[in-house]
Amino acid sequence: MLRGRARRGREAHAGTGDDPLDAAQERRVRAVLALGGVPQADLLDGVQQVRLRLLERAASGREAPRDVSAWAAVVASNLAMDWHRAKRRQERLGERLAALRQLEHPSGEDTSVLSVAVAQGLDELPDAQRQVVVLRFYADLPVRSIAEQLGVPEGTVKSRLHTAVRALRARLHEDEVV
Numbered sequence: 001m002l003r004g005r006a007r008r009g010r011e012a013h014a015g016t017g018d019d020p021l022d023a024a025q026e027r028r029v030r031a032v033l034a035l036g037g038v039p040q041a042d043l044l045d046g047v048q049q050v051r052l053r054l055l056e057r058a059a060s061g062r063e064a065p066r067d068v069s070a071w072a073a074v075v076a077s078n079l080a081m082d083w084h085r086a087k088r089r090q091e092r093l094g095e096r097l098a099a100l101r102q103l104e105h106p107s108g109e110d111t112s113v114l115s116v117a118v119a120q121g122l123d124e125l126p127d128a129q130r131q132v133v134v135l136r137f138y139a140d141l142p143v144r145s146i147a148e149q150l151g152v153p154e155g156t157v158k159s160r161l162h163t164a165v166r167a168l169r170a171r172l173h174e175d176e177v178v
Contacts, residue, residue, distance in 0.1 A: 020054040021047070025069045029076040032149055036080025037140050046083070048073050055082075070151040072159050077150055088123065108127050118134075121171040129164035 021029065026047055033046040057058050058064060065071035122130050134147045136157075143161070147154040 007151065020051055020058070020068070021072060025072050029067055032073045032076035035135060035141065035149070036060050036083070037134065037138075038080050038083050042083065043107055046076060046079050063115060068149075073149055074151050079129060081131060108174055117172055117175055121168045124171065125164050129160050129167070132160045133140050133164045134166075136161055 029050050030043050033043050034040070040079050049123055053075055054064075054068070054072065122133065125133065131150070132146055135141045135149070136143065141149075143154050143157050147157045150157070
């Protein structure tokens with residue numbers, strides 16, 4: 001009986017009526033998706049995916065997350081990574097062809113070679129490391145914001161950044177790009 005009450009209490013915080021996300025949680029999900037690079041046109045689909053996962057969780061009999069807002073932000077971040085993976089699969093052939101063309105017809109721009117090398121290095125990073133690198137250096141978010149958005153300690157973000165940057169640096173030296 002206590003479990004039922006606790007669950008109902010958490011569900012009350014999860015949203016009103018049949019909607020598992022309240023307006024503030026939906027804004028946070030949209031922000032995380034947008035910061036994760038999901039285009040504006042796909043944000044609504046991402047929000048609906050988070051809702052669906054929360055409803056599926058409840059339908060499977062599992063308890064609602066203790067902090068629905070943090071849980072939704074992590075799910076949104078994972079959806080953004082999934083979106084990038086799908087996009088990357090579609091674009092991979094085009095990127096490889098473009099890289100081959102650059103090698104065949106060098107433009108003299110070192111930045112093009114560096115950009116391709118960094119993109120390839122990012123592809124090889126584990127998802128969690130790639131995520132913090134993109135949020136920190138491409139979205140220009142401070143470590144504190146990244147930690148809050150991902151629901152992890154700041155130290156975890158710093159550790160992932162350190163490890164990722166070290167791996168990227170080693171990759172660039174190995175490829176003799178820098």
